[in-house]
Amino acid sequence: MNEILIGSNPDNPQVVGMYKATMEEKAKQLPNPSGYRILCAIPEVEETFDNSELIKPDQVVRFEEVLATVLFVVALGPDCYQDKDRFPTGPWCKQGDFVVVRPNAGTRLMIHGKEFRMIHDDSVEAVVEDPRGIKRA
Numbered sequence: 691m692n693e694i695l696i697g698s699n700p701d702n703p704q705v706v707g708m709y710k711a712t713m714e715e716k717a718k719q720l721p722n723p724s725g726y727r728i729l730c731a732i733p734e735v736e737e738t739f740d741n742s743e744l745i746k747p748d749q750v751v752r753f754e755e756v757l758a759t760v761l762f763v764v765a766l767g768p769d770c771y772q773d774k775d776r777f778p779t780g781p782w783c784k785q786g787d788f789v790v791v792r793p794n795a796g797t798r799l800m801i802h803g804k805e806f807r808m809i810h811d812d813s814v815e816a817v818v819e820d821p822r823g824i825k826r827a
Contacts, residue, residue, distance in 0.1 A: 720764065720765070723770075725768070726767055726769045726773075727767045727809065727811070728783070729807075730764060730796070730808075730809055731764050731804065731805075732807065733760060737751060754826075755805055756798075760788055760789070760790055762787075763783055764785070765785060770811040788818045788819070791807075791814060
């Protein structure tokens, strides 16, 4: 999907055209998290099984994406970690971090064929420097 749809009336939405989108224009379509929410991207899943050239079936790859426990922080909402009573030591993560969350955490979004999650700031369980090798048990 390399096109951006152009709509008409918001009360009666209809597609009136489309145009080729650049990567920068696609990036601008990412939602800005509101309140205490964090927008996260799901890192790409390895397409082969560990230490082999055996290719994973599409269903296995999808299963690993849906139940991902490591996410990449794309953006934080304006109210993230502002509650000093709940977060006395300050923010638990920042933009650009890899974080560990529970499987199925947050709201799943599909944007230009890539899955994103919108999670709450208190859903972060850990920050990891290198997510490679971390898998759901």
